[in-house]
Amino acid sequence: MNSDLIKMYQSLHLDEKVLQYCMGVEDSLKERFEAIDRTAEYNQLKVIKAMQDNRVSDIHFAATTGYGYNDLGRDTLEAVYASVFHTEAALVRPQITCGTHALTVALAGNLRPGDEILSPVGKPYDTLEGVIGIRESKGSLKEYGITYSQVNLLEDGSFDYDGIKAAINDRTRLITIQRSKGYQTRPTLSVSRIGELIAFIKNIRPDVICMVDNCYGEFVETREPTDAGADLCVGSLIKNPGGGLAPIGGYIAGKEEYVENAAYRLTSPGLGKEVGATLGLNQQLYQGLFLAPSVVASALKGAIFAANIYESLGYSVIPNGTESRHDIIQAVTLNSPEAVIAFCKGIQAAAPVDSFVTPEPWAMPGYHSDVIMAAGTFVSGSSIELSADAPIEPPYAVYFQGGLTWHHARFGIMMSLQKLYEEKLVTL
Numbered sequence: 329m330n331s332d333l334i335k336m337y338q339s340l341h342l343d344e345k346v347l348q349y350c351m352g353v354e355d356s357l358k359e360r361f362e363a364i365d366r367t368a369e370y371n372q373l374k375v376i377k378a379m380q381d382n383r384v385s386d387i388h389f390a391a392t393t394g395y396g397y398n399d400l401g402r403d404t405l406e407a408v409y410a411s412v413f414h415t416e417a418a419l420v421r422p423q424i425t426c427g428t429h430a431l432t433v434a435l436a437g438n439l440r441p442g443d444e445i446l447s448p449v450g451k452p453y454d455t456l457e458g459v460i461g462i463r464e465s466k467g468s469l470k471e472y473g474i475t476y477s478q479v480n481l482l483e484d485g486s487f488d489y490d491g492i493k494a495a496i497n498d499r500t501r502l503i504t505i506q507r508s509k510g511y512q513t514r515p516t517l518s519v520s521r522i523g524e525l526i527a528f529i530k531n532i533r534p535d536v537i538c539m540v541d542n543c544y545g546e547f548v549e550t551r552e553p554t555d556a557g558a559d560l561c562v563g564s565l566i567k568n569p570g571g572g573l574a575p576i577g578g579y580i581a582g583k584e585e586y587v588e589n590a591a592y593r594l595t596s597p598g599l600g601k602e603v604g605a606t607l608g609l610n611q612q613l614y615q616g617l618f619l620a621p622s623v624v625a626s627a628l629k630g631a632i633f634a635a636n637i638y639e640s641l642g643y644s645v646i647p648n649g650t651e652s653r654h655d656i657i658q659a660v661t662l663n664s665p666e667a668v669i670a671f672c673k674g675i676q677a678a679a680p681v682d683s684f685v686t687p688e689p690w691a692m693p694g695y696h697s698d699v700i701m702a703a704g705t706f707v708s709g710s711s712i713e714l715s716a717d718a719p720i721e722p723p724y725a726v727y728f729q730g731g732l733t734w735h736h737a738r739f740g741i742m743m744s745l746q747k748l749y750e751e752k753l754v755t756l
């Protein structure tokens with residue numbers, strides 16, 4: 329590394345010892361990074377083709393207000409998403425406030441009293457517990473007479489096919505499959521494993537709706553769950569598919585009927601997709617989608633870099649340094665609250681925004697224990713931007729994700745190690 333660069337890192341308070349250690353690890357990752365670049369290349373072309381096929385033009389960036397009838401930009405963006413996900417339809421709206429909301433709309437729009445939801449992959453993401461009513465919550469699906477059942481993954485992470493078969497009954501209407509591990513230490517599901525699970529379920533009950541919570545998974549592989557049989561695929565625009573530029577929003581892509589049902593829940597019965605002004609946000613949503621494949625590649629490189637650094641220091645990391653990736657989240661088990669807090673301080677200190685603040689654990693709504701979050705983001709709470717969060721509870725695992733550019737992701741990870749090093753929690 330040349331001396332100007334070393335000086336620049338030092339001016340940002342990174343010790344040369346930390347830098348040298350991390351560079352040593354990076355040398356071994358060339359091939360992995362090349363494979364990530366090939367996936368990004370394919371996905372970049374997929375997005376460009378979707379935009380070309382739908383004749384995207386600058387007229388689509390115009391703002392609408394009020395009811396937003398005939399918002400050409402909005403309708404075309406939805407067609408572009410449908411092309412990318414190879415689905416009949418998509419709902420892509422700034423009125424969808426976050427990923428949890430997108431999932432709520434997809435669930436509530438497609439379920440009726442007496443129906444049952446089945447999760448065959450264990451407990452869903454924390455905020456979904458309130459939505460479904462696993463945890464008592466005002467307005468939950470449970471209050472509307474929708475029940476829930478769950479089959480856990482087996483000890484070795486495989487599907488409990490017998491358990492799933494036994495759990496499917498006459499009332500089972502929708503199967504929810506969470507691709508990413510979220511705040512758990514189970515493995516993330518690959519698109520092909522999701523495909524096997526869906527094939528098994530459809531073989532028993534072809535009419536059941538298979539919905540995938542695709543949060544953090546978009547563009548990590550060249551295929552999406554809708555390419556593997558999912559009827560609905562749901563996610564947040566302030567994660568992968570917004571490419572860091574979307575300031576708000578969520579998407580639901582899938583079968584026309586199910587997307588329409590979701591639209592009637594998002595707006596109103598009878599109105600559905602026809603209303604919803606985009607207020608001038610279309611250009612950011614298009615451009616964010618355009619950038620998303622390379623942004624996801626940067627985040628993935630960061631995750632793999634972090635996995636290899638912390639694994640080499642003796643920490644347990646999920647996924648490990650060499651296994652294949654199906655989402656952008658990296659879990660590092662740091663074994664103590666002090667180390668978790670130091671890690672998050674380092675991520676914060678490397679940020680372009682709010683680098684001078686110190687993150688602290690707090691009782692965040694929707695989560696069951698105190699959570700610490702480090703994020704110096706342009707879009708508030710965006711987790712496609714470099715961010716780290718951790719529930720303050722054993723085994724003291726920190727979940728790290730994002731990075732709009734690889735160089736920022738790399739710097740953030742090195743700073744996380746810097747803080748552990750400064751506080752004498754690791755020796756190099």
Ligand SMILES: *Cc1c(COP(=O)(O)O)cnc(C)c1O
Nearest residue numbers: 426427428453508510541543564
């Ligand atoms: C982030 C996430 C959600 C919820 O999204 P929010 O935008 O935080 O509401 C749901 N499921 C998974 C797997 C997620 O990662």
